[in-house]
Amino acid sequence: MFNIPITCATYTSEEIRSIFIMQGFAGLSLFSILLLMALGLAIIFGQMGVVNLAHGEFMALGAYMVYLCSQITANHFPAFQPYYFIIAIVVAFIVTALVGALVEWGMIRFLYKRPLDTLLATWGLSLIMQQAFRSIFGAREVTPTLPEWLMGSFKPTPTIDIPINGVFVMGLSLLLTLGVYIFMFRSRTGLHMRATVQNRAMSSAVGINTSLVDRFTFALGCGIAGVAGAAFTTIGSTGPDSGSRYIVDTFLVVVFGGAGNMAGTIVSSFGIAQGQSISEFFLEGTMGKVATLMAIVVILMIRPQGLFPSKVRT
């Protein structure tokens, strides 16, 4: 199953170069997607130590929001079509964040002491959300009609095509990461958040409303998941069980990076993305994926604390 395309035929150096550029780009866009997926989880799992197996479903929820918006736009303000996507992302964020807050209030807050139980409860939640999607939006996979400007590609040279949606997702994840970083390390709320993680009792003693912080943190994580889902609609479709397809990868990225460590998450999603896209280029599809996952797991067995162990063990 080992076929190295380069050797299959003769190509101009020009072509080879552009393939490498495009391959690098493919890796980059996969990276930005993994990063988007993992960011929310890095906050929820890393900062709060909550294992949210419904994370994937929150992404799906975000994606469905975009679909909803696109339907509404198409039916009521067709003129608005080229721009709706931006609004849709905001909507996705808000809705998922709200649902997140609700879930935290109704479920998670009772389970902070029992991570393993959270894991089971959130899995239950994911089942419910999946079926809810199925009942509301139908079993069929849906795709929002994307504004044309997102779907094209621009060619710096005649042999290179850079997909615009890829660039878009990349920009989005960059923006989001930056935002989260600034929020966590420059804002007062962010400070409270980190304080609560470090020492719950102490924080509440100094007058931080920890339970509110928890709810906020969880909501934020979910909101980001929602944005990730929204971004997803540019490259894939959305079905009731789309979320469950991503959850494992997402967790691996976070664990691999070392829970509770932003930098770690970024580095690991980069490594995994490049690893996967390269192995897919040289190996055959499925086995490429298997190889990547296997590598991650083996590394995790040798180095369970991940690439960048966090100071606070959650």
Added chain:
Amino acid sequence: MSETNFLLAIEDLTVSFDGFKAVDGLNLYVARNELRVIIGPNGAGKTTVLDLICGKTRATAGSIKFKNCELLGMAEHKIVHSGVGRKFQTPSIYENLTVFENLELSYPSGQSVFGTLAFRRTAEVIARIEEVAESIYLKDQLDIEGAFLSHGQKQWLEIGMLLMQNPEMLMLDEPVAGMSPAEREQTAELLKKICENRSILIIEHDMDFVSRIAHKVTVLHLGKILAEGSMAEIQNNEKVQDVYLGH
């Protein structure tokens, strides 16, 4: 120094957590049948030293020789088997097992996987358990679950669990914390009794308790030894008074 007649010989022991040196080039020697007390202000690295000896924390540099064999890098359970017993600061016993079961689990034979499957509660095991229970004043509580002992009793039980292993060196982290004066009395007695045939390393804050039991006192400060000697010497040491007794 390779050979030593000390039971425990710690040399140039250093451990740093992301640059912060909790223990810094420590040298400490404990003789057989000695009862040594380590004192020092909070953050002096007292508990860390015990952690290093029993393998809970891995040292950055230095050596810990117990009966002339290196403990650094040895697995915890092996260190225990070589004769080091360690009691934690907050009494750490099995809440949902009875006192009897607590002691029994510490019985030093049959501790391998299949050993535990084959282990039988023989007469001698029971005898040993009762003997220890006697000495830690818990003979009448054998059937009570750990959860319902008083704080002091829990401290004793944990000491008892160590005695079951019959270690050559016992490390106790604040054994009388949270004890009533009466209990302190009994504990003092207990310690005197048990150090007849073994060395004991104690971390303690309660000065008059220390002065009652200590053969020799070591003062730690910022991971280094500040002073060492009899209680009297220590009390008259102004360096010590500055950093410690002073406040």
Added chain:
Amino acid sequence: MKKFYNNVLGGRSGSIGVIILAILLFAILPMSLDAFRLNLVGKYLTYAFVAVGLVLLWGNSGVLSLGQGIFFGLGGYCMAMFLKLEASSVENTKIQSTPGIPDFMDWNQITHLPSLWVPFKSLPFALVAVAFVPTFIAFVVGTAMFKRRVGGVYFAVITQALALILSLGIDGNQGLTGGRNGITDLRTLLGWDIRTKSAQYVLYFACCALLIGAILLSRFVLSTRMGRLLLAMKDKEDRVRFSGYDVASFKVFVFCLAAAMSGVGGALFVLQVGFISPSLVGIVPSIEMVIFAAVGGKQSLLGAVYGTLVVNAGKSLFSETFPQLWLFLMGGLFIAVVMLFPNGLAGIFDSIGSRFKKRSLIKALPKTTEVTVVELAETGGKS
């Protein structure tokens, strides 16, 4: 004999429980259910092997594995490989371009039996492999992770990833594994047609017997010093370590034991259902099996069996009437069990009979809740 009575049957209350279960499985169900339903129950009981393993691993050792499907699947595949080879005799497969090899291999242009398959021509080998292969994998994974103190959530996530890898790997190697379709159309065991009604009955009873065997074995393990040690480990791992135990090796042992049981369950599944496919290996079945144990009560061996039966019966009945509702129900079940009945059926049962069985209640209840303290205050913990 006395020792057996106390340790294995678990004294009076314990043996009553086992006897009731035995009566249910060997008498009541076979008499009250038609062949089809009974075969279903048989299928569910194979999951119960995994659930029992999880009771040991999760309920009693505090290690949650989301990858038990791996071992169920491996056991199943080992069995299926033998049966498939028997089913693809030359005359059964003369239509193929290479007669005598399993059909799916023929479809994948494989012209001779892969070496991996060759030993599975022997039943003894296959039977040993059923228990050994899962145990071996568990040993490797367990040693690698427990020695490095990987536990809790991390262990759960990594085992889940392993489940995904295995199912993907099977998908990706069609010629060797039958891919997504799995290994189907298994017919005979040493010439004995396993699809006939009579065979189904025999297999059902064999399954019940083995399951009860597994329960008694687990009972025994828990009754020894190891049982108390596992409890202690859940409570104060460090204390155990500094009482001279090599904590990791104990976890590895329990993990292996659970894996072996799951493997046996998988093999029995294949015998009764007649095929195996990656859909039994992946993430979803693995975590569903956790819920079986949770519903039964994660610390109760017998509970695991009842939990498995209840959940699956519910699944079959509901999906026959209104499939839509089933997932909501399943999801709700997860949440309810975790938040309202942390000790599942067993917990509920105990709290009913608590007046008589305070000790077991104390064990069953989460240590922190007031209830315990009150209960204990009354009893002074006497038992």
Added chain:
Amino acid sequence: MNPTNTSSLHYCRKVFGILLASTLATSPLFAGDFPTAKVNTTGLAVTDTEVTVGQLHSATGTMAISETGSIQAEQLAIDQINAAGGVLGRQIKVIKEDGASDWPTFAEKAKKLLVNDKVASVMGCWTSASRKAVLPVFEKENGMLYYPTFYEGLEQSKNVIYTGQEATQQILAGLDWIAKEKKAKTFYLIGSDYIWPRTSNKIARKHIENVLKGTVVGEEYYALGHTQFGSLINKIKLKKPDVIYAIIVGGSNVSFYKQLKAAGITADKQTLLTISVTEDEVLGIGGENLVGFYSAMKYFQSLQNPNNEAFVKAFKAKYGEKSVIGDVTQAAYLGPWLWKMAVEKAGSFDVDKIASASPGIEYTGAPEGYVKLHPNHHLWSKLRIGQWQADGQAKVLYESGLIEPNPFPKGYQ
């Protein structure tokens, strides 16, 4: 999904009128002429007024996406048959079971339908995996399965009627056409990772290399649900094949075509032929992402013949204007009709009699046009090439003659 309001029932009747006209003279028969004792000697669930059939598809889980259409089409056909007096004067009662996209569940439910409910026949399954899981059950319990999906072939059972095309029917003619029209010499084969795409590509490869004297420059498989095709697309760009031959199914489809478009691989630059995209999939992918690409199917919703127009009309009347009809949906619709005709030809519900009566049955009322049951229990059918338009419908560019089903093609294994 269930029988609906009177107006649409009335519709069905009207539609059935048209169908009736187009079918052979199948004038309503009366139960009285066929005493139950005579027509049902094997204890199936047949009464003087009623006959029970099973329907086994995934209403939940990943496959629900694809199988919903089949469920609807079968229900429509059954309603129409009932409206026209049923089978041997008996009304058809349906027992719906949910396979939940899970193969063991399929096997379990199949067994329930046959053993407990004693259904006279089962319309069901979609994926090869589910069919493989239930096949032993049907052969053991001697049931009758009508299987609607185009599939990999390499199978033939007394207990299954395959109303979809087997691989050679769907592949060969399509390749011939593309090779002729586009002067194609190099092909890049892509598939989802399971038996159907793999076997189909195997057949395609043999045909390309041995018959068309072309070359296969790449062959790749991706796990179902895979969403990242960046690397694959780069490989395609590197190889510059004349034709991309794609057999990707399910959600991956959408990602694949979206990313193709985004990478600038569009119909004006690149020929793409697929055998896995029907109107159903297009709904998900979005016509705008497929414009100009080709599908090889035996049926397209846009087919222009009275049967199909009536069928589409009835379908939309029952399931809404927005609903679309793909190849499999149409094939599923044939199931109940073929069973009805077999029963009436055999004058019995007994599975053995139906199995032996089925070969030779001709159904002129099929939306896809005339079909005929081959002794190997597959259908003689045509192959059509459709080119996708932005509105999600296909423009039919080519129609082959009737192709003989050949599930075990010599020289292709």
